Amino acid sequence: MANLLSRVFENQSVTVAERHIPEGADNLICLIENGEVIATSPFWPLAQSFLMVNSDRYRTGTQQSNIGNFPDVLTGLDEVEFTVCGFPQSNKEKLLSVLISRFIEYRALESEAGTFHATFQRLSRLDDEYGTKQIYEWLGESDVETHVYGIRDDPTAVKDIDVTIHNGSSLAYHRSWVVLFQPPAERCTERDCDGPVALVAVEIDDNVWRGLWTYDADRVSRLKSHLTHVF
Template sequence: MADSLRAFFGEIEAPDRSLVVLNRSSPDPVRNLLDSLLEGQPVSIRDEEVPDGDDDVVALVEDGEVLAQSTLDDLLESVLLINSDLYKTGAIDLGEVELPDVLRGLDEVPFRLRGYPQSNKEKLLLIVISRVIERIANETGGGTLRSSFQRLSRLRDERGTYEVYESVARSGVDVHVYGVDDADPAGELPVTVHTGSSYPYRRSWFVVFTPPGRRDDGNGRPSGTGDHAALVALKDEPNVWDGFWTFRPELVARIDRYIAEHV
């Protein structure tokens, strides 16, 4: 059993995956947006021309095998042309949040991401993944969602975040929120509040969903039916996050169990 949230970084598969932009016809500024999203990450990006292929397709590749494909337009609309304020204000409806297949396929790749002003795009990736997990929970309408906010006042101050958690909680999901006690969201939202001042409350960013059913039989084997999903990110330096996301049921179940018992 892991003895900290950090210990789960040692359990991810960390696959060697890369992105290949096939038959690029889009201008350099579009390509630069993709570069800025993954700058400094263990995911290389290259252009390649292939005969009889469609233009502006991004392929996720591992050991020469194409695992997933998305169009550049999909990436532009879902991530590259989006800014975090649109999520905070609620301008993007939860049902509209999409995760292109090539980004979903970067699960269990360790990322080190910077927030604004060091980077305009890197941290956005974690925001999108968080919203995708929240959408999965909302559409499932059951199970358990555990989310940390560092400061619980964010649920009050960010309209979009408040609306998401109101929707998820009222859909039948058992929602648990974690953070420093600078607000009481339980007064307005049907959620269970966990407060503290230790490292996990102040410096962790997790969004963990386990679908309905027994979450973990004690040996890391989940029995819930439906999608499992988890994001875990830790801030050891100002405005810098180490993070990963996973859809592996047994790993999600163990992360959920650790948080339930130790945070």
């Protein structure tokens, strides 16, 4: 168990250690910060949603909406900077950012209100990936104000999805990975109240991304302002 997690985080600023505790739940994963346990997740759901799958599950399927399984020990890694590589350099590193992106999309869907923004580099990806397209169709049918950003590499891309499209060809469109959700202003803005959340990353090399995610309302607001002014 520890070996699986260690391989995933071996290039990150996350330390994985295994401890045998005489009493307590079996195979429980704990997220510890400054000596305090801030989140826990059973090992098997973590394995099913992350350790034993690849990113194709999130591109082609929508099962996550049915099981609601975004382990707290992963979503709780906010404000931790990651540098992740995609396939073929790594089978797992980029999956963490893909999972968090899906987590933010479902938070918007479950809220059924608010504002959602996502960058895609190429808009045709929304048509190429069935699972992704299905989620954005759901967002387009909801009361969530949904904005999608990307290079229009296919004139017919996204034509059947009822979202606001922003297209361009600047460096920001080529290198940005942003998924952002803000609930309505009158709602609770704390994490436990399904408040704002954003993932932001920049491609620093071919298929190599550096970024983090945050639940901080001010940081999410500043990122949204940056999106609307730069893209």
